[in-house]
Amino acid sequence: MIEQSFEEYLKTPIKETDRCKYKKMELKIDKMYGDWKLIFFLLFLLVLGFLIVGTSIFDYFTVKELYTFKWKHIILFLPITVCINFLGSKVVHLIAYYSVIKVYIPRAKKDFWCNILKLLFMEYNLKIKKKHLINIVKALFSPDLHLAMHYKGKLERKFIKARKDSKYKVVENCNCALTFFYEVDNGEKFCLQCADTVKFMKMFFIKYSNWINLYYSVFLMTLFAVLTLIPVMKLNMSFFLLIILLHRLFSRSIEIGTAFYKDIVQVQVRVFKKININNEVIPVRYIHAWRNSYIRKPMRISLALHSLIEIILMFFICYLIIDTTIFQMKLHYAYEFLLSAISISLFNISYSDYKFWLLNVLHVWQIIMSFILIILSIAGYLGFSDEVTEREEEFFRIVLPEIKKAKEKEGV
Numbered sequence: 001m002i003e004q005s006f007e008e009y010l011k012t013p014i015k016e017t018d019r020c021k022y023k024k025m026e027l028k029i030d031k032m033y034g035d036w037k038l039i040f041f042l043l044f045l046l047v048l049g050f051l052i053v054g055t056s057i058f059d060y061f062t063v064k065e066l067y068t069f070k071w072k073h074i075i076l077f078l079p080i081t082v083c084i085n086f087l088g089s090k091v092v093h094l095i096a097y098y099s100v101i102k103v104y105i106p107r108a109k110k111d112f113w114c115n116i117l118k119l120l121f122m123e124y125n126l127k128i129k130k131k132h133l134i135n136i137v138k139a140l141f142s143p144d145l146h147l148a149m150h151y152k153g154k155l156e157r158k159f160i161k162a163r164k165d166s167k168y169k170v171v172e173n174c175n176c177a178l179t180f181f182y183e184v185d186n187g188e189k190f191c192l193q194c195a196d197t198v199k200f201m202k203m204f205f206i207k208y209s210n211w212i213n214l215y216y217s218v219f220l221m222t223l224f225a226v227l228t229l230i231p232v233m234k235l236n237m238s239f240f241l242l243i244i245l246l247h248r249l250f251s252r253s254i255e256i257g258t259a260f261y262k263d264i265v266q267v268q269v270r271v272f273k274k275i276n277i278n279n280e281v282i283p284v285r286y287i288h289a290w291r292n293s294y295i296r297k298p299m300r301i302s303l304a305l306h307s308l309i310e311i312i313l314m315f316f317i318c319y320l321i322i323d324t325t326i327f328q329m330k331l332h333y334a335y336e337f338l339l340s341a342i343s344i345s346l347f348n349i350s351y352s353d354y355k356f357w358l359l360n361v362l363h364v365w366q367i368i369m370s371f372i373l374i375i376l377s378i379a380g381y382l383g384f385s386d387e388v389t390e391r392e393e394e395f396f397r398i399v400l401p402e403i404k405k406a407k408e409k410e411g412v
Contacts, residue, residue, distance in 0.1 A: 006284050092213055093151050145254050241321060245318055256307045257372050311373070315344070
């Protein structure tokens with residue numbers, strides 16, 4: 001028997017099951033989010049129109065009374081805010097997680113929303129006892145970053161568990177120990193084809209999370225804008241909404257900044273190994289610039305643009321609530337707050353003293369996020385090498401026409 005070389009091993013085709021599941025996930029995403037894109041765009045225009053017309057007619061931004069800052073409100077609102085944002089982020093990531101799991105790891109048919117509610121309230125209670133204090137602090141400061149990392153790791157752990165059980169059928173005649181492999185953090189061995197499946201799962205999880213977070217931010221923008229402009233809305237409740245939004249903005253900023261910074265700056269590597277005839281594990285090949293997901297250049301740019309839009313919308317509502325609650329910015333119409341948020345994100349970096357510390361912080365904060373998303377991410381991705389290997393080229397050559405044909409057939 002002739003021993004296979006590593007160069008030949010790198011030409012191992014991507015599994016047939018991965019091709020079928022990739023096709024299924026792409027069709028599922030387009031079908032699920034195709035109509036929602038139009039709905040949320042129309043919702044955004046409707047809310048903006050309401051703000052412009054309503055505030056113009058009633059001269060709403062001529063505020064007669066402003067909120068008086070009280071530390072007791074911060075002490076009262078902050079724990080509630082953290083819980084609200086944690087649960088909101090939990091739902092977002094659970095939906096993305098289960099959307100991927102249901103396709104890639106078939107399991108007993110259970111009601112999806114029952115699983116959501118069960119994990120929403122039970123999994124956190126179980127985990128909180130096991131986590132170190134530093135992880136709890138991370139979850140409180142940035143639930144989005146904490147949960148994104150948690151569920152990406154859980155996808156990998158779920159795959160490892162499922163491939164050991166024949167009823168799940170997630171692998172096809174795969175025995176990583178008998179071929180070339182690399183080791184993950186928990187010592188498990190991954191061959192090239194096992195890595196393919198996990199990389200596809202993480203890709204779709206990121207894609208789902210990105211879209212759901214954008215829709216969630218549009219929903220919050222709509223809700224908060226309407227609540228803020230209700231005449232009977234008390235100032236301390238408007239301040240409560242502002243605290244919720246600021247914590248959500250901080251959490252998302254940490255997640256977005258960390259994710260895109262790591263993607264651009266950090267270089268992942270893998271060392272493939274093999275067990276020789278003496279049952280010794282020997283390193284075979286070092287692979288530089290290893291990607292942990294199959295996200296390609298167009299999708300990376302799309303993810304960055306979606307995140308930029310999400311950040312702009314959240315800052316827009318922050319400026320709006322601040323003006324109507326704490327400090328007047330001398331703007332007269334709602335669209336001016338949106339234009340202000342857009343102009344700052346597009347590098348209107350001229351710093352002006354707003355005579356209010358929070359607005360000064362938000363201005364610098366927005367510039368930093370724009371720098372990360374535009375300079376580090378979008379500009380970085382434009383110069384990003386998007387070369388594919390021979391096996392990846394063969395995969396996409398087959399699957400993309402199949403997806404296009406299926407979309408035309410279903411009218412997606």
